[in-house]
Amino acid sequence: MKGTLSNVPIAKELDIVGARQTGRNIATELGFSSVDQARIATAISELARNIYLYAKKGEITFQQVEGVAPVGLKIIAKDNGPGIKDISKSMIDGYSTSGGLGAGLPGVKRLMDDFDIMSSDEGTTIHVIKWLR
Amino acid sequence: MRIPILKLHEYLLISVQVELDDQTAMQFQEDLLSKIHESGATGVVLDLTSVDIIDSFIAKVLGDVVSMADLMGAKVVFTGIQPAVSMTLIDLGIHLQDVPTALDLEQGLIKLRRELEEK
Numbered sequence: 037m038k039g040t041l042s043n044v045p046i047a048k049e050l051d052i053v054g055a056r057q058t059g060r061n062i063a064t065e066l067g068f069s070s071v072d073q074a075r076i077a078t079a080i081s082e083l084a085r086n087i088y089l090y091a092k093k094g095e096i097t098f099q100q101v102e103g104v105a106p107v108g109l110k111i112i113a114k115d116n117g118p119g120i121k122d123i124s125k126s127m128i129d130g131y132s133t134s135g136g137l138g139a140g141l142p143g144v145k146r147l148m149d150d151f152d153i154m155s156s157d158e159g160t161t162i163h164v165i166k167w168l169r
Numbered sequence: 170m171r172i173p174i175l176k177l178h179e180y181l182l183i184s185v186q187v188e189l190d191d192q193t194a195m196q197f198q199e200d201l202l203s204k205i206h207e208s209g210a211t212g213v214v215l216d217l218t219s220v221d222i223i224d225s226f227i228a229k230v231l232g233d234v235v236s237m238a239d240l241m242g243a244k245v246v247f248t249g250i251q252p253a254v255s256m257t258l259i260d261l262g263i264h265l266q267d268v269p270t271a272l273d274l275e276q277g278l279i280k281l282r283r284e285l286e287e288k
Contacts, residue, residue: 049190049191049192050192052190053190054190056209056222056224057188057224060222070253071253071257073253074221074222074251074253074254074256074257075256075257075260076188076255077221077222077224078223078224078257078260079260081222081224081226082224082225085226101255102172120176129262140225141262142262143260143262143263144224146260146261146262147257147260147261
């Protein structure tokens, strides 16, 4: 089992729940602990909500990867929205342009092991990985 | 989807048994406030034993309902938060510091009674 495991389009609010359920199922199959399953599902929820709130449409892709540990779950959140104007600000705790809690991106970074973000006016792509320990 | 709200003497009891999506959480917020209004309940126990994920949005909705109920004169206690959920909430940077919590339903009712007696 390697490469892309699943692809979940995000276009409506209920897709957020769908994405995190898919992610949790994959995490369970890969052997992640229940705490890591909750961390992964929560991170997906935050990423999917960001897509829905700021870009309206996008997708979440799940991949099995190999690296610092033999098994990792990589989650790619991609949209073609307006992009994040100031990435460094978006990584500050409490910063939010939508009146939310502002836990979003810095929270996701703490929940996962690796975190990468690319954003331009053509969209945003966020890569996160959780390694199986 | 609607979350059932039970009345027990002057308290309201809620056990969340479904995966909370945004709409269900918002609907619950509204339902609970109406129920407090029509029943005159002074205390609410919200049991989260079966909830295995709380993200920042759901946390905000649930945290807000505590403040809203407080404005109406009702105390809300959260019970049964799972270890994995409490760990993820702290990772997310959400501390819910103003929210009274208890280990389980029984402890929640004891805490509620104590808090209401102090008033």
